[in-house]
Amino acid sequence: MSDxxxxxAVARFASAWEASASAPDLAAYLPMSPALRRVTLIELVKVDLENRWLRGDHPKRLTEYCDxxxxxxxxxxxxxxxxxxFHxxxxxxxxxxxSEYTQNFPGQAGQLDELLGTGEYHSTALHRGETTLSVSPGSGGTLDDLEVGQRID
Known part of the structure; x- marks a missing residue:
């Protein structure tokens, strides 16, 4: 797979959401490559969350995605x-x-406090409306460690 x-995958999934009145099958957009699968899954869940909650189309919580x-x-x-x-x-x-999140996810409480304590919302999603960002995780890199306001080049 390319960089x-x-x-x-995220852009195709977001386009499928925009073109349909119902939720597309998230799993159908996951790559087979283990190196990219988790990063892609996280980003697809972000797109799915936003569309379900803001459209009122059967909103899901992260626990449901985990199930x-x-x-x-x-x-x-x-x-x-x-x-x-949260946002x-x-x-x-x-x-x-x-506090709901810091109590339910104590292992991430420190990072959540930092992210949620900024006051202003800054999306960490790769796909925002019509703008799609290119991702190149590189050798051993992950996208899960993004900081609020950090750019992905």
Missing amino acids: TAVGD ELPELRRWPLPPDLLYEE IRRRSGESVEA
Whole structure:
């Protein structure tokens, strides 16, 4: 797979959401390559979360994604994914507190406090509306460790 495989999969999935009245099958957009699969899965979940919650189309919580996609349970959920769910729930009008996440995910509490304590929301998603970013994780790199406001070049 090329360096842009993650970005391409995310863009195709986001386009499928835009073109359909119902949720596309997230698993159908996952690459077979183990090196890219987890990073792609995390980014696809971000797109799916946003569309489901903001459209009101059967919103899901991350725990439901973990039940449906067991590979999400192999590692702790990345703080940037928890951050996205927190803000998407808020943007959809739900009352949610940071303490809910720090209590439910104590292993990520320090990073969550840092992310959620910034006040201003800055998406960590690779795909934002019509803008798709190219991703090149490189040797051993991960996208799960993004900092708020950090650019992906």
